[in-house]
Amino acid sequence: MAGALLGVPIVVGVGYLVAGTLGIVGTAAPGGLQRALTDGAVLRSAALSLWVAFAGTAIALTGALIVALLFGDEAHDSRVARRIAALPLPVPTVAAAVAILLLLSQGGWLSRVATQVQLIAGPAEFPALVNDPLAIGVIVAVVWKELPFLLLVALSLQSLRGAAVTDAARTLGATRLQVLRMVTLPLLLRGMAPSIVAVFVFVLGSLEIALVLAPSSPLALPLLIQERRQALDMGSHGEAYVIALLATVLALLAAATHEWLRDDG
């Protein structure tokens, strides 16, 4: 059945990772799993990638909610706002990363403006927003790309759920703020939960943003995996498989969470 076609490559791909980890394929030394989990570089990479995913998703979500709540009605400027907010949607991730680099790097456009208005004297004085250990540039790119997506989800949820519940709450005497806090937001977040998980997982595994904007130390997780895989010695290959397997397990856990949330909601 066609279902096998979906399952086979995943099984093969993951199977190879497992085999590489266990040392069946390649010459990964035994105890690789343990070593990977205690390797400082791996932990720092995981921490960086998790930080980026959390911060990026949270900020994108906040922005999407603000736009959805402020501009969710049918007023003319609201429709314009929604169109504008959706502009980044079709832009491929790598193109978005390029654009953010050109904008935020120390030799980039904002830095040049700052130099012209004499806020700074040279590129080195502009704050390091890309290739920096806080991965600010990465987070900005993530927010730029994911805010429109989350906004779309929020808007479709709003139109689906309708105004019935909020109207009911208002007639019961709740203030606008109370309605917002107790009714609208919880409903929205509940409905958006699977999408939020999807965004989180996507950001965690994205290579292209990391290639352009991420720091060299600590290395983002996808970059670490790639670096170890491309080394000439087989020991590093084994490490790459292990780390990739760990990342996969995390992603599969998220997939399960996503399924559970979807059912629940």
Add this chain to the structure above:
Amino acid sequence: MSVRRARIGRGITLIVLTLFATAPLLLLIVTSLARGWFHPQVVPTALDVSAWSELFTDASRRGALMNSLALGVATACIATLLALPLGRAAALGTKGVRRVVALLAFAAVALPPVALGIGLQMTVLTMGLGGSLRGVLLAHLVPALGYLTLMFLGVFTQWDSRLEEAAATLGATGRERWTLVLLPLLRRPIADALALGFLVSWAQVALTLLVGGGAVRTLPLDVLAMLQSGQDQRAAAGALALTIPALVVLSAARGAARQTTAVVA
């Protein structure tokens, strides 16, 4: 108090939103036309369209473009062909079957591309497809199938099967039900699926890089190479060229996003 403040708040948010959404895109456009544009020039001093014309005249640029197009079209067609019956079978099946298929499909999407890439890399090499277009196509099909299966699962879950049943009671054969009832009704979802499948392959970086082993050059990889070697003008032109087909299928992609959102939400 608040009407004026609210309006000012809305206004500020709208301005910030517009700047945020459009600045990176505008910068890409200007950079793609700017020759020798270095710090601290805020406005380019020389403009030309060489980076754009090179996309068609330069052999390596054109080759990358052709590869991307070929991969995109092939992925779109094959993935749609496979995902449609798969999604339908799953939607009509038991709850357990639906869950498993949805989980597998989401896993295909959630799996970090780097992990899947290095998992598939040696497999593809062993199959003799290492560094070939066909090998990369196989890799692209995995996330494409995932997205499209999710999409069709959503379509067929909300499907109104009464039309089919009516046709059946009127004596239509299986094939007639498909050609006269189902396919015409599915025209929009199929178009959405083709668009989404194309975009998944078109924008792919990690899988092409790892499974293609550097031998298969696609447009996103070309953009990265240009950026990393400091050729900003060419990188920007490539990034915009990458965005244009996505813009063209924007309405289709939006429709697909809404479908996927309906499943995902």
Add this chain to the structure above:
Amino acid sequence: MIAMHHARNHAIHHVMHHTVRRVVVGALLCSAIVAGCARVAPPVTAAQVAVLPWDSVLVRARGSTVLWRMWRGDPAVNAFIDTWVAPRLLSQYGVTLQAVSGQGNELVDQLSVEKESGAETGAASLLWINGETFAALRARGLLAGPWSQALPAGALVDSASPIISRDFEQDPAGYESPWGTVQLALIYDSERTPAPPRTLAELAAWARAHPGRFTYDQSFAGITFLKGALYALNGGVDTYRGGFDSTAYVAGRTRLFAWLDSLKPNLWRKGTQYPTDVAALHRLFANGEIDFTMSNNQNEAVTKARQGILPRTSRALVLRDGTIANAHFVGIPFNAPNAAGAMVVANFLLSPEAQLEKQRSTVWADGTVLGLARLPTEWRARFDSVVNDSRLVPADTLKRYARPEVSPQYHERLQDDWRRMIR
């Protein structure tokens, strides 16, 4: 008994005669079939081709195709291969050259898989390799050879040079043939930095005076720079000759890393971030974010300026403590389908015409492997005129400060330890 013996012999002889006849007939039939289906027979290995007279090698190569897996990251190199080398190979030798991307670990991976799966013929007949890639391929038995001793143009190679006769201290032993040399140089902007530092000590002082304006990359060029510093800070390259010595390495590394630690606060981004590769380093330099870049090929100061990637006022310098020079080679994989064609290509690359063209700063500016003393006088003059560019380091200066590579293990260990301890 003798009669029986005799009879037995006769019988054996009779049987053998028939057997021999059958074998001969069979062999004739087989070769007829084989001649008809040439792909069925396993390819002739490079070692077998190497013992043939050169004329028959040329005959075998005529009309064939050679797939060359090489580094395709530089458009200037690609243009040289695609628009100068390939047409001449076709017109002079009837060999069709196809150059595709492939280097380093990709080659090792692909060939390893092909060997494990028992593939008799691969796709590539020629590979661009050196250093650790050569070591890895040799260790796994993925290269064919020996063959390079059969090349007629090999007589012109400057085999006295330690940089060409040894590849990261390994003896090519006929398994690879040299085709170019490069030397690491720092590149600076003569307008921004009219009086650049010329030794490591001066560089450290300069960095203190101009904090944040110097850095090095994480890839090949950066590690080569560090290796040069390793030699300079530890009594010269002789400390590390003669194979990998772990004790000597650790002692040297300690001193090098101590020097790097003292340099760190004055580096770009205070030494907490490093550009991924030399192209990223060029980018920072061109954008004015740092004042130095470097390259494994000193001539990039000219060639990249022509491409518009580096400023026109870029100049190259070699540190007086010595910088590393190395050669790049071509090898033939164990399962090459066209060893004869590959050897013809390798030989052509060694020809004075090709070496001269390659060295032009308008083309690639890659150093020659030929011993100029072995060439006729008019060739020597032509080579001399090509390297006379005031923006480049003069040839004798280059030579004076050139240091050879040592065992590839030093490179690997240094890269690993740098990533773990410094980055």
